[in-house]
């Protein structure tokens with residue numbers, strides 16, 4: 372598990388640690404770590420052309436001291452000051468080491484020809500869209516042909532949320548201090564960071580519980596079946612999906628479940644969808660159901676339900692969703708099921724676990740909020756959704772985030788932009804439903820489902836020769852790659 376802390380938490384820990392250390396110690400630790408990473412990125416430090424973009428805060432201070440360390444090793448270091456002030460002691464140290472300050476007007480050319488650019492414009496103190504000249508410098512850095520290293524956070528990225536309101540530095544490497552910041556893990560911010568290097572400055576013992584966590588493979592491994600397992604112990608998942616109109620979603624969700632490790636997949640729907648699912652997935656046990664309150668009675672025992680993909684949003688769908696949510700079993704609601712819930716939020720009042728898996732548009736309907744705002748502030752909205760709907764919420768998208776009331780948000784680290792294609796969400800709901808039926812909690816099943824789904828997509832897109840680049844994938848390719856994804860986890 373990787374841990375991230377919001378700015379308030381970082382500042383509190385820094386305050387407590389700084390009180391026990393001589394002044395300036397932390398900044399020197401940060402600068403030493405930053406300089407070490409920068410030196411490792413250069414072919415040779417001696418003679419390298421380095422440009423430091425320095426704002427007036429301590430982020431600029433870190434960058435100036437790091438520049439001084441590189442200058443002492445023979446680099447040619449030039450500084451561009453954004454704004455009227457600079458960290459005076461940092462500037463003095465850099466000058467003493469042979470670095471020099473250049474005019475802002477000369478910055479564009481200097482940045483363009485540098486071997487390495489250190490972005491020290493703003494760090495955790497950055498607020499709102501970058502002002503001038505910061506914004507222009509950030510754009511210049513983003514276009515630089517040399518290596519761009521962001522100090523603590525790429526300037527223009529909000530450290531706590533990952534929000535980007537205007538120009539921001541596109542870094543090759545981000546060297547962050549003490550702990551990760553949520554904005555480095557969640558898009559849009561995450562996409563500006565490049566490789567993230569964490570430098571230990573001794574903050575660990577002073578940090579509170581993390582605000583955001585990002586699981587690693589060992590955190591999401593589903594339990595292995597034992598010798599005594601039978602299909603009921605491994606879990607039976609019930610899939611309620613598809614209708615006369617939409618059948619693809621039913622086939623894909625069932626495929627995700629069949630490859631998700633369940634002991635058995637039960638599928639129930641109208642005759643047309645049942646026929647297609649039975650044809651494609653003979654492993655599934657299918658039932659034709661009639662609309663009405665007794666629809667579930669014919670299906671047999673399950674340990675978790677998945678409801679919604681391709682179901683439609685009319686009265687029959689609503690009745691089915693209402694029946695499923697009145698059971699005492701874990702329920703995953705996706706797609707059309709979420710649209711129904713946006714007019715029947717009362718159905719969410721229940722004791723058993725409920726897992727909702729919206730994309731931004733579906734969440735916008737559920738919360739009566741704006742889709743663009745959700746995409747820009749994923750952490751804020753997923754937390755709000757979990758609290759307001761009293762459910763586990765998995766928000767799909769460029770970074771999948773998962774929230775449960777009063778828990779750190781989990782950020783999924785796998786995935787590929789190729790996943791943004793029709794039908795992949797249906798695969799995720801079937802897969803995650805199988806994990807729920809296997810006995811994982813809603814939060815763990817959501818995390819493991821998102822992780823495996825993203826990993827399968829990467830494996831599918833990378834093919835047998837990932838070094839040759841990625842190719843487009845279909846939702847069906849994701850299903851086919853699931854066994855490899857499970858194996859990779861072990």
Ligand SMILES: NC(=O)C1=CN([C@@H]2O[C@H](COP(=O)(O)OP(=O)(O)OC[C@H]3O[C@@H](n4cnc5c(N)ncnc54)[C@H](O)[C@@H]3O)[C@@H](O)[C@H]2O)[C@@H](O)CC1
Nearest residue numbers: 385397398428429430493494495496497498500501502523
């Ligand atoms: N507090 C600590 O103990 C430590 C802090 N460190 C560094 O200090 C940084 C935080 O320093 P500060 O609190 O001084 O804050 P920053 O240096 O991150 O940012 C504050 C400065 O940026 C300007 N600014 C804010 N938003 C802006 C915008 N939208 N456009 C243009 N300018 C903007 C402010 O006017 C102010 O001058 C960390 O990110 C880290 O790099 C490290 O030295 C480690 C220790």
Ligand SMILES: [K+]
Nearest residue numbers: 490493524526
């Ligand atoms: K920065």
